[in-house]
Amino acid sequence: MIIKILGSGCKKCVTLGNNAKAAAEAMGKDAEIVKVTDFAQIAGYGVMSTPGLVIDEKLAASGKVLSVAEISALLSP
């Protein structure tokens, strides 16, 4: 699976990326974390507040840093 972090490289985006990675690893999922910093691309997801979290091209959250537990809940089928 591909997890995208939308945001212009702010501290929150880094934290969100780390949390997403930790959540995926804890669940034994093979996830690739991609950082999207170009705001034309970010706009392509309809996001107005960063950081945004996109799981397999689906917007899962925007404007907040989700915890590892919250991301795990989103990742589980």
Place this chain on the structure above:
Amino acid sequence: MSIFGWINDQLLRMQWLADAVTEGVLAVGLDPASRIGGSVHFFVYDVIKIFILLSVLIFLISVVQSYFPPERTRRILGGRSGIWANTLAALLGTITPFCSCSSIPLFIGFTAARLPLAITFSFLISSPLVDLASVILLASIFNWSIALAYVFVGLVVAVVGGTLIGRAGMEDQVADFVRNAPVHDTDETMMWRERLRYARDQVLEIMHRVWLYVLIGVGIGAAIHNWVPEAVIGSLLGQDKWWSVPVATVIGVPMYADIFGTLPIAEALIGKGVGLGTVLAFMMAVTALSLPSIIMLKRVVKLPLLALFLTVVTGGILGIGFLFNALTHWFI
């Protein structure tokens, strides 16, 4: 002394802190009235005061802000037009993000949802220009009439500027990807715990971003306050010099700093007899326009619209500068 006077002096102006710093300066063997002692006092007092006020204010305002995420603001403004819609947009701009860096995603989100340019620009102009934290800091450093006047003219620039831009009919001057961007609407509400966590994170993030600007700003302020002769400042930016407002604006536009960093400079300039209008023009130019935000904006709007935006905002700032210089005696 009245309760209000006490709150103003001790909580906002922090007279106790000024006194304590004076004691401290004396304790290390410096005379607060001397140049070095005065610089040390200005620097230490202003840095501590601004950091205390900023932390408290950003926390409180972030709690308010958590009730107005961009998606909700967009819903509130959707389907409206006319001068009251512009006013509403400008008012909502005062409680949304502090940083011009968050304006671009908002611009894209608003435009994609087909909000009129007039509304979007009223919001975009007021958002970095006027916010509650800067108003209370202005009241702390100067007085309440200056703070309220600043809010009022800031809102006027936003409303008039947005209206003018709307009249120009430049809806087609927006980059194509902006208009074709998807509109994603959420309706999440936060729990109280989340709001507090959000507010705490905002304080940490904003302090992390602005602390250096505040230190530099206070440093420049302290230098002007004690080392630059009044005659030098007066001959360049004095009240009687008609060019003082344009010079302050031209210096301020490309600069990128938060309003929090410009306040100590403003404070020192006023102390040197620079006109209130000149100082306000400088502050507004620094916060409303900056080279990085212009470069970002260039990617989402085409050149004619960008030029119109810059002209309208710069014109508004110049107008405010001249107006306040003419009316300085009302405020100080």
